Amino acid sequence: GENVEQHPSTLSVQEGDSAVIKCTYSDSASNYFPWYKQELGKRPQLIIDIRSNVGEKKDQRIAVTLNKTAKHFSLHITETQPEDSAVYFCAASNAYGQNFVFGPGTRLSVLP
């Protein structure tokens, strides 16, 4: 089955700097890669996603890149703000969502 690894497990950046979180997946059949943000005690919320027919997607300060050959995808947050502090989860899924697997999460702290 699918296995998703995520690095780093914790990340601290200064406000205004960029943050990058990387995930690797094992199943070449995976074709959908979402990123979720979870604040303490709250539900995970989708912040951006990418499908396998696209190499990069951007939404304001957030971008995701996908390298299908290397089987990895990354979340990029620019101009970080304190409210970006949260746990971020990546996930990978194959056709029909039958193998929707989450990474272990990255705790991002943005220091003022």
Added chain:
Amino acid sequence: DGGITQSPKYLFRKEGQNVTLSCEQNLNHDAMYWYRQDPGQGLRLIYYSQIVNDFQKGDIAEGYSVSREKKESFPLTVTSAQKNPTAFYLCASSPRLGLFADTQYFGPGTRLTVL
């Protein structure tokens, strides 16, 4: 994700008791999922259902049971066979099935504590 509700928000259970967690969605989503999250940990899949009257075990199904009698409802029962049930339980739903998977939207969660 505002169309997915879970109840109760907090639940306390005595050892040896079964409890049922509610998950309802009014988004007309086909697929529904249950996850368990322990403190500081990721999401582990308990059960999922892609269609009414059908469901599949996830990675940690032992000690749990589900039903999917209606499209909008996917209750989870935590049985006394679950050795360590204290955790945060999240329900999710996904709009459609197809060649490309779709986003999962999460409910607000139920925090279960065994006394």
